[in-house]
Amino acid sequence: MDNDAISDLFSGLGPVSIRRLFGGKGIYFEGVIVAVELRGELMLKGDAELGREFDAAGCTQWTYVxxxxxxxxxxxxxxLPDGAADDADEMASWARKSYQAGLRSGK
Structure with a gap:
C-alpha cells in the first residue's frame, strides 16, 4: 500500500505521518502510532481493552514465532475489521479507537 492510499484511508482521523518500521511502515497521528503496514497488510494498534473489540469483529492479532x-x-x-477499508466512517471510528489505545500504551 502506498503512502497516498494510507493517508486517504486515515483521512477521517486526520493527517498522519508514515515512517519505516519493522521492515514496513508505521502510521502515526499526533506522534502516536495507530497502525502498521507489513507485507501489504494494514494492522491497527490495540491493547487489552480494544483487543476484545477487535476479536469480536473477527480481526486477527499479529503473532510470530x-x-x-x-x-x-x-x-x-x-x-482491519471486514468492510472498514471500504467505509470511511467505520475506518475513522476504528482509527480513533487505535489512537486512544496508543495513548493508553504511553509509547
Missing part, C-alpha cells in the same frame, strides 16, 4: 524459544509472540496490532 520468536527465534529464542520458538514460542508465539503476540504484537499489539490487529487486522
Amino acid at each position: 520468536g527465534s529464542r524459544h520458538g514460542k508465539q509472540v503476540a504484537m499489539p496490532y490487529w487486522t
Whole structure:
C-alpha cells in the first residue's frame, strides 16, 4: 500500500505521518502510532481493552514465532475489521479507537 492510499484511508482521523518500521511502515497521528503496514497488510494498534473489540469483529492479532524459544509472540496490532477499508466512517471510528489505545500504551 502506498503512502497516498494510507493517508486517504486515515483521512477521517486526520493527517498522519508514515515512517519505516519493522521492515514496513508505521502510521502515526499526533506522534502516536495507530497502525502498521507489513507485507501489504494494514494492522491497527490495540491493547487489552480494544483487543476484545477487535476479536469480536473477527480481526486477527499479529503473532510470530520468536527465534529464542520458538514460542508465539503476540504484537499489539490487529487486522482491519471486514468492510472498514471500504467505509470511511467505520475506518475513522476504528482509527480513533487505535489512537486512544496508543495513548493508553504511553509509547
